[in-house]
Amino acid sequence: MAEVVPFAVPTESDKTLLVWELSCGPSAEDLQRSLFAAFSRFGLLYSVRVFPNAAVAGPGFYAIIKFYSARDARRAQAACDRKLLFQETPVKVRLGTRHKAVQHQALALNGSRCQELANYYLGFNGWSKRIIKDHCCSL
Numbered sequence: 001m002a003e004v005v006p007f008a009v010p011t012e013s014d015k016t017l018l019v020w021e022l023s024c025g026p027s028a029e030d031l032q033r034s035l036f037a038a039f040s041r042f043g044l045l046y047s048v049r050v051f052p053n054a055a056v057a058g059p060g061f062y063a064i065i066k067f068y069s070a071r072d073a074r075r076a077q078a079a080c081d082r083k084l085l086f087q088e089t090p091v092k093v094r095l096g097t098r099h100k101a102v103q104h105q106a107l108a109l110n111g112s113r114c115q116e117l118a119n120y121y122l123g124f125n126g127w128s129k130r131i132i133k134d135h136c137c138s139l
Contacts, residue, residue, distance in 0.1 A: 003071050005121060007114050008106040010046050013096030014070040017077055023087045024059035028052070034086040035063050042079065043072025044120040046113075068117060 010016070017039070022031055028050040036048045046066040053060045067073040073095060081093040109117065 003069055005068050005117070006106065007109050007117060009109060010066050010068055011106075012070065015046075015067045015073050016096035017065040017067070017073055018062065018094050018096065019065060019080075019091050020053075020060075020062040021089065021092050022050070022061040022063060023089065024061065025087075028061060031061055031063065035065060038080065038085045039065050039067075039076050042067075042076035044068050044117065068120075 019035065022035075026034070032048050032050045035050070036045065039045060039048070044067070046068055048063060048065050050061050050063045053062060065073075065076075067076070077093050077095050080091065082090045084090055
């Protein structure tokens with residue numbers, strides 16, 4: 001079954017992964033690079049954000065990773081949960097759980113993100129820099 005990937009900022013919970021039990025040894029920037037490398041092999045990422053744990057959770061970090069594709073997010077979650085990705089202890093990975101009742105206004109991607117998305121899914125390089133904005137277009 002084909003998946004429609006719109007030229008919009010991904011806000012749906014089925015495109016968002018929560019990753020926790022990240023060690024406190026490396027810096028947040030190093031963790032961000034490691035997470036990007038580990039998860040980008042499953043599909044194009046919109047963002048990788050790393051945050052320090054709350055004081056009650058103890059030292060360490062957690063991350064929020066957003067994919068453009070829900071299918072890619074599910075594959076990454078299944079493959080990476082409770083695995084040793086880049087540290088000595090396994091990480092936990094879950095899909096976002098926000099309720100579907102919450103509606104978000106779709107925000108259009110900027111031109112470079114549109115070009116990146118088109119290149120990734122359609123396999124072409126050198127797309128025109130001229131992007132025609134049409135709210136009904138999607139891949």
